[in-house]
Amino acid sequence: MDLQTEARIVVTVLGFILFLGICFWAFSRHNKASFDQEAQRVFLDDDLPSSDKQT
Numbered sequence: 001m002d003l004q005t006e007a008r009i010v011v012t013v014l015g016f017i018l019f020l021g022i023c024f025w026a027f028s029r030h031n032k033a034s035f036d037q038e039a040q041r042v043f044l045d046d047d048l049p050s051s052d053k054q055t
Contacts, residue, residue: 025031
């Protein structure tokens with residue numbers, strides 16, 4: 001194998017490891033509370049006045 005092929009393999013493996021790390025981070029129980037709070041934020045901001053000026 002040449003250097004270019006080996007570099008592609010290394011980049012692919014590192015990208016896959018990064019992808020798995022992001023998946024574990026996103027679905028970990030440790031982050032569930034903060035993600036749930038951010039998901040409800042859209043509904044909690046409903047009471048704010050809109051920026052549309054209707055006449």
